[in-house]
Amino acid sequence: MDGGKTKPQSQSITLEQFISITSPLIDLEKEAEISASITSGASRNLDTAQKRGSAILNLKCVDAQTGLMGKTLLEFQSTKTENSNALPLPPHKFGTHDVVVLRPNKADLGSSALGQGVVYRLKDSSITVAFDDVPEDGLNSPLRLEKLTNEVTYRRMKDALIQLSKGVHKGPASDLIPVLFGERAPTVAKKEVTFSPFNKNLDHSQKDAISKALSSKNVFLLHGPPGTGKTTTVVEIILQEVKRGSKILACAASNIAVDNIVERLARQRVKLVRLGHPARLLPQVLESALDAQVLRGDNSALANDIRKEMKALNGKLLRTKDKNTRREIQKELRILSKEERKRQQLAVTDVIKNADVVLTTLTGASSRKLDHTSFDLVIIDEAAQALEIACWIALLKGSRCILAGDHLQLPPTIQSAEAEKKGLGRTLFERLADIYGNEVVSMLTVQYRMHERIMDWSSKELYNSKVKAHPSVAAHMLLDLEDVKKTSSTESTLLLIDIAGCDMEEKKDEEESTMNEGEADVAIAHAKRLIQSGVQASDIGIITPYAAQVFILKKLKSNEEKLKDLEISTVDGFQGREKEAIIISMVRSNSKKEVGFLSDHRRMNVAVTRARRQCCLVCDTETVSNDAFLKRLIEYFEEHGEYLSASEYSNE
Numbered sequence: 001m002d003g004g005k006t007k008p009q010s011q012s013i014t015l016e017q018f019i020s021i022t023s024p025l026i027d028l029e030k031e032a033e034i035s036a037s038i039t040s041g042a043s044r045n046l047d048t049a050q051k052r053g054s055a056i057l058n059l060k061c062v063d064a065q066t067g068l069m070g071k072t073l074l075e076f077q078s079t080k081t082e083n084s085n086a087l088p089l090p091p092h093k094f095g096t097h098d099v100v101v102l103r104p105n106k107a108d109l110g111s112s113a114l115g116q117g118v119v120y121r122l123k124d125s126s127i128t129v130a131f132d133d134v135p136e137d138g139l140n141s142p143l144r145l146e147k148l149t150n151e152v153t154y155r156r157m158k159d160a161l162i163q164l165s166k167g168v169h170k171g172p173a174s175d176l177i178p179v180l181f182g183e184r185a186p187t188v189a190k191k192e193v194t195f196s197p198f199n200k201n202l203d204h205s206q207k208d209a210i211s212k213a214l215s216s217k218n219v220f221l222l223h224g225p226p227g228t229g230k231t232t233t234v235v236e237i238i239l240q241e242v243k244r245g246s247k248i249l250a251c252a253a254s255n256i257a258v259d260n261i262v263e264r265l266a267r268q269r270v271k272l273v274r275l276g277h278p279a280r281l282l283p284q285v286l287e288s289a290l291d292a293q294v295l296r297g298d299n300s301a302l303a304n305d306i307r308k309e310m311k312a313l314n315g316k317l318l319r320t321k322d323k324n325t326r327r328e329i330q331k332e333l334r335i336l337s338k339e340e341r342k343r344q345q346l347a348v349t350d351v352i353k354n355a356d357v358v359l360t361t362l363t364g365a366s367s368r369k370l371d372h373t374s375f376d377l378v379i380i381d382e383a384a385q386a387l388e389i390a391c392w393i394a395l396l397k398g399s400r401c402i403l404a405g406d407h408l409q410l411p412p413t414i415q416s417a418e419a420e421k422k423g424l425g426r427t428l429f430e431r432l433a434d435i436y437g438n439e440v441v442s443m444l445t446v447q448y449r450m451h452e453r454i455m456d457w458s459s460k461e462l463y464n465s466k467v468k469a470h471p472s473v474a475a476h477m478l479l480d481l482e483d484v485k486k487t488s489s490t491e492s493t494l495l496l497i498d499i500a501g502c503d504m505e506e507k508k509d510e511e512e513s514t515m516n517e518g519e520a521d522v523a524i525a526h527a528k529r530l531i532q533s534g535v536q537a538s539d540i541g542i543i544t545p546y547a548a549q550v551f552i553l554k555k556l557k558s559n560e561e562k563l564k565d566l567e568i569s570t571v572d573g574f575q576g577r578e579k580e581a582i583i584i585s586m587v588r589s590n591s592k593k594e595v596g597f598l599s600d601h602r603r604m605n606v607a608v609t610r611a612r613r614q615c616c617l618v619c620d621t622e623t624v625s626n627d628a629f630l631k632r633l634i635e636y637f638e639e640h641g642e643y644l645s646a647s648e649y650s651n652e
């Protein structure tokens with residue numbers, strides 16, 4: 001690439017347009033979140049709030065543990081049981097890291113809370129919350145959890161818009177901003193950068209991308225189709241940049257994606273620090289957390305000594321009657337307190353200053369602790385799943401950026417339909433790929449997850465047939481797994497189970513989410529056949545686009561002990577994950593042949609590419625074939641896989 005020559009194309013929006021369009025869209029999104037929350041006028045009724053997913057009623061506390069730097073973890077389950085097992089939690093919108101409030105089940109709306117905490121772990125039938133303090137009373141009665149609107153996030157985005165409008169004149173990103181708005185062409189080093197890899201297993205497309213990333217002077221996009229080692233490549237880029245002496249800010253939209261990088265980097269000898277609330281971090285990265293490192297620092301030890309001295313002086317103050325002496329002690333206490341605060345701040349600054357790599361979520365990058373720090377490079381993983389404005393929170397801190405992601409998988413979730421329609425969900429990754437194309441993008445083309453039959457459909461439909469399977473996975477089968485027997489269920493890589501003509505019409509639940517009970521039975525029956533053939537339940541996932549279908553599937557699962565480790569999720573919730581066997585329940589079956597949001601290419605791309613060795617599609621071929629894209633998917637499965645009618649699974 002000889003950068004700096006291509007003229008940006010005309011479809012780019014200007015910085016001013018971006019700011020004026022985005023500001024009201026952030027407000028719309030915030031309003032949508034507030035109106036779905038329990039405290040809003042629209043849902044001043046607990047049952048409605050539960051149906052909307054912003055409250056979970058009728059819970060009991062089943063476990064309490066301490067951990068996580070002094071926090072208390074309380075686990076809650078439904079008070080309702082079936083065959084003495086707790087029922088799955090009702091469909092809800094709680095996610096790990098959400099801030100929640102705990103109240104007695106019957107308490108009035110807005111009455112005082114038993115506690116406020118952060119969701120730590122979510123399972124089908126339980127939710128674990130990390131509290132700073134243990135609620136003293138009330139844990140033995142029925143409880144409810146309410147999700148709080150995360151207003152801070154919206155405020156930070158608004159702040160970033162203001163900073164962005166100023167940042168073009170001054171600040172670390174002043175030269176980067178015009179490039180990202182198509183006003184100045186991106187540039188690259190005259191000579192391609194060569195490097196000696198830390199990871200000796202890198203493939204040609206990964207090495208090529210890393211070399212281009214190192215040559216880029218302002219922006220580079222790493223396009224990673226499913227399973228192609230995007231994070232592996234990001235980690236190598238970070239190591240190479242540290243070797244060159246760069247100070248790096250590495251971010252992602254989600255905590256889990258940030259921790260994924262921290263975990264892999266921590267194995268190397270890199271000075272890194274992870275910013276963020278300990279309850280939001282994976283236990284294995286807590287050692288890298290800012291709080292933990294601050295405690296180990298010299299200034300922290302000094303602050304500790306000062307606190308001891310202050311305690312002694314406070315004791316003396318209590319015992320002293322003489323006014324003058326008291327005044328002297330108080331004066332000394334004020335000086336010490338100031339010194340202690342200064343030492344604490346210095347302890348934080350020291351850690352950040354000494355780190356080569358600072359890692360945090362995009363919104364976490366707005367932390368005051370980073371106020372006076374600028375970076376040579378900002379790297380954003382999962383960039384195609386992040387709002388553009390969230391990316392800017394981090395980007396404003398550096399002069400160069402690398403974004404990694406795949407805009408052909410699902411974009412960020414937007415709650416407000418209007419904000420979505422007006423473009424809030426259009427990502428910076430996609431926008432830059434459109435403006436500059438191959439000039440700044442490099443795509444990884446070897447994938448390490450799927451059997452080639454599973455991959456070929458996605459490669460052809462979405463990636464111009466450029467993705468190829470690595471030989472280590474290209475032909476792997478369920479049969480090759482330990483203890484798996486050869487049966488009609490484990491032999492095939494692609495399996496289509498057709499519910500057409502089997503009387504399995506879709507239905508709507510009260511919240512208008514679609515479900516299909518017959519299809520759920522079939523999906524569970526296939527999972528059971530796989531387990532019968534020796535496949536571990538934990539190696540199987542059932543995914544579906546509809547929340548109501550997830551609930552029905554989880555209910556069926558809760559009746560059977562052997563299905564305990566089977567995972568059930570929406571497609572959107574499973575992005576970034578994988579299983580040896582994936583069963584997709586497509587749900588739609590109706591005489592009008594409506595397919596709804598199944599027709600989004602990105603959703604089906606994510607669904608199919610979660611599978612390593614077997615992908616089983618359960619659907620009504622008559623309904624879904626009404627959509628041209630889905631018709632091609634069905635034809636692909638018919639041609640390259642096995643076809644079964646759902647009637648073969650009846651009475652199981």
Ligand SMILES: Nc1ncnc2c1ncn2[C@@H]1O[C@H](COP(=O)(O)OP(=O)(O)OP(=O)(O)O)[C@@H](O)[C@H]1O
Pocket residue numbers: 201202203206224225226227228229230231232233448449576577
């Ligand atoms: N060059 C390589 N040689 C062998 N295995 C590799 C190579 N690159 C990546 N992998 C393996 O492929 C898998 C996926 O890698 P990684 O987690 O980096 O992918 P990703 O692209 O971030 O994943 P996703 O598809 O979920 O976005 C991992 O098990 C990783 O060890």
